[in-house]
Amino acid sequence: MKNLTSIAVDMDQDQKGFTLIEVVVSMVILSVGIFGLIKTASSVIYHQDNSRLITEATLKTTNKIENTKRYGANEPTGGAYGFNYLTTDYLTDEVFAEITDQNYRKIETDGDFTITTNLQVYPSSSSENFDDPTSIHMLEVVVTTVWTDSRGQSKNVEMASVLHRRQFIE
Numbered sequence: 001m002k003n004l005t006s007i008a009v010d011m012d013q014d015q016k017g018f019t020l021i022e023v024v025v026s027m028v029i030l031s032v033g034i035f036g037l038i039k040t041a042s043s044v045i046y047h048q049d050n051s052r053l054i055t056e057a058t059l060k061t062t063n064k065i066e067n068t069k070r071y072g073a074n075e076p077t078g079g080a081y082g083f084n085y086l087t088t089d090y091l092t093d094e095v096f097a098e099i100t101d102q103n104y105r106k107i108e109t110d111g112d113f114t115i116t117t118n119l120q121v122y123p124s125s126s127s128e129n130f131d132d133p134t135s136i137h138m139l140e141v142v143v144t145t146v147w148t149d150s151r152g153q154s155k156n157v158e159m160a161s162v163l164h165r166r167q168f169i170e
Contacts, residue, residue, distance in 0.1 A: 058159075112147050123138075
C-alpha cells in the first residue's frame, strides 16, 4: 500500500488540465482584445459616416456656387439671365436678405445641413454696391455648409468663387 505522500506526488504528475488562475488570466486577456476590437469598429463607423457627410456637404456647397455662376453668365444673345440678373432680380427671386449695401445673404436648410450663401461686392474696399447694380464688376460668392456630426461636434465646409461681369464685343 502506498503512503499518502506518494499518492499526492503521483496526482501532481498526472494532472493534464488548466488551473482556475490560468483560465481567469486567459479570459481577461481575451476580454481586453475583444473590447479593443469593439472600440476600433466604433471608430471606423464614425469616420466612415464623417467622410460621407463631408462629401455630401462639399457637393452641396459646390452645387450652390455653380448654380450662382450659371445665373451670372452673361448671354450675348439677350437671354433672361446674366450678371445684371444676378445683381438685381436674383436677390429677390431667391429671397436674399440685405446685410449691407455690398453684401446679401441667404440661409437655408437641406436635410441635416444649413447652407449659407453670401453674395458680396469684390473687392469689399471698392465703392461699388447693390444700390447701383450696373456699377458692380465683380461679385464674390461664399457658400458655407454646416452640420453636426454623430458626436455632437459642429463641422463645416466653405468655398468661394469670384464672378466677373463679362464684356462682349458685338
